[in-house]
Amino acid sequence: MLQRCFLFAGILLLASCATSEKIAIQPPSLPLEFTQTGSSELPEKWWLLFNDESLNQLIETALLDNFDFQSVKNRLEQARAVARKSGAASFPRLDGSVSTSRSLSQSDDQVKATTDLSSIGIAASYELDLWGRISANTGAAELDLLASQEALNAAAISLSAEVAVTWYRLIDQQRQIELLKQQHQTDKKHLGAVTGRFRAGQITSTDLLQQRQKVEATLGEIALAESKLKLLNHQLALLLGQPSTIISGAQIFPELPTLPMTGIPAELLNQRPDVRQAYFQVQAADQRAAVAVSERFPRISLTANLDFDATELFNNWLTNLAANLLVPIIDGGQRKAEVGRAKAVRSEALNRYKQTVLVALKEVEDALVQETHQQQWLNHLNKQLSFSETVVEQTRQHYIHGEMDFFRFLGAVSSHQKLQRSQLQAMRELIEYRINLYRALAGSWNVKHVRNQI
Structure with a gap:
């Protein structure tokens, strides 16, 4: 008996050592600070900084009605149910049973007899979590x-x-269309002037065809821009969880808010939800590796059964108390292979976590670099536009006084129109880079939609 106790204690010691292995979750080396930072606080709902009521309403609608987002909520509910289900294994299980039957018998003297049998049973079971398998599974x-x-x-x-x-x-697309239509009217006006000069024999048909080509080119750009506008409406409707949506009325770009404080890279690990998600996934994989290791050791469970015949309630009791020991002996290496697989999954999750950290840092730095250089590009565009306006006016005056060819003036107008469209695009791209920065830094916003807790 004493030898058995020593053997059992030895198995317990070995198992506790085998299941206590934990992985060290260390992020890759981080810089001490970001290359740039601002002075303003970043609120949880970062889009409010744009002071755009239309945008506020659109995002509110999307968070309520977008079907992909609702699916993510459903997956959270599934995870909550699984957590409750796993936690139930830590408690004893109690089941009840009731059965009733009727039998008909006939003796040799043809006497028939009916017998009613009823029984009630209660069964209880509980597994001792000696190696931490149940707690690890619940933790995962x-x-x-x-x-x-x-x-x-x-x-x-x-x-x-x-x-x-x-x-x-x-x-941006709305404003591009408005600008293209204005430019088309200008092109038509110039076409009228070119046509008059052609009829007067002052220019060749090639010059006339060149201006007609420009008019058609502008009409073609309007058609493409209107197509892009419709596609963007479709995309926005999809994000809002609606079959279609039409945005009408004049819209303008917001003023760019001041640059937010970027903080330090170490803080980013605590506030980015994708980084936290990857961290929890490593911990869950570590718990499942512990489950796989514990599966190689014996299981001990206690059971109790109480049954009695309801027809003789006080005379026919049957009670059974038992302890069951399940010991793995030969499984062809299945459990050992599962341990190897679980540890490989854990290593994969750890590498994914480290990669997520690096991606998070990259996204912040990328957004900072893009915004800085885009602002420089926009400043240069604004200066070009200022010069271009002067060039257009001067060439117009030179043409009026017969000092310059008409097509030099048209060339200046065409160049100015391209700069106007480039300016609109650059303004929109600058806003996008700021949105990218907000997305890269955002993380304190916690979506609370489920009131029940574990």
């Missing part, structure tokens, strides 16, 4: 739930950013 499910919550937060940030980007692209 709870960590999956935390990861799912972070996935929901990340999805909310991504969705709001997609709506904002699509919205301002739509505004």
Whole structure:
């Protein structure tokens, strides 16, 4: 008996050592600070900084009605249910049973007899969590739930950013169409002047055809721009969870808010939901590796059964108390292989976490670089436009006084029109880069839509 106790204690010691292995979750080396930072606080709902009521309403609608986002919420509910289900294994299980039957018998003297039998039973079972298998499995499910919550937060940030980007692209396209139509009217006016000069024999037909070509080119650009506008409306409707939507009325670009404080890279790990999600996934994989290791050791469970015949309630009791020991002996290496697989999954999750950290840092730095250089590009465009306006006016005056050919003037007008369209596009791209920065830094916004807790 004493030898058995020593053997059992030895198995317990070995198992506890085998299941206590934990992985060290260390992020890659981080810089001490970002290359740039601002002075303003970044609110949870970053889009409010644009002071655009239309955008606020669009994002609110998307967060309520977007079907992909609702699916992420459903996955969170699934994870919550799995966590509750896994946690139930830590408690004893009690089941009841009731049965009734009637039998008909006939003796040799043809006497028939009917017998009614009823029984009631209660069964209880409980598995001793000696090696931590049950607690590790429960812990993995709870960590999956935390990861799912972070996935929901990340999805909310991504969705709001997609709506904002699509919205301002739509505004850009509206303004491009307005500008193209204005330019088309200018081109038609110039075509009239060129036609008059052709009829007067002052220019060749080639010059006339060249201006007609420009008029048609502008009409073609209007057609393409209107097509893009419709596609953007379709995209926005999809994000809003609607079959279609039409944005009408004059819209303008917002003023760019001041640059937000970027903080330090180490803080980014605590506020980015995708980084937190990856971290919880590593922890969950670590718990599942512990489950796989514990599967190689014996299981001990206690059972109790109480049954009695209801027809003789006080005379026919049957009670059974038992302890069951399940010991793995030969499985062809299945459990060992599962341990190897679980550890490989854990290593994969750790590498994915580190990659997510690096991607998060890259996204912040990329957005900062893009915004800085885009602002420089826009400043140069504004100066070019100022010079271009002067050139157009001067060439017009030179043409009026017969000092310059008419097509030099048309060339200056064409160049100015291209700069106007480039300016609109540059303004929209600058806003997009700021949205990218907000998306890269956002993380304190926690979507709370489920009131029940574990």
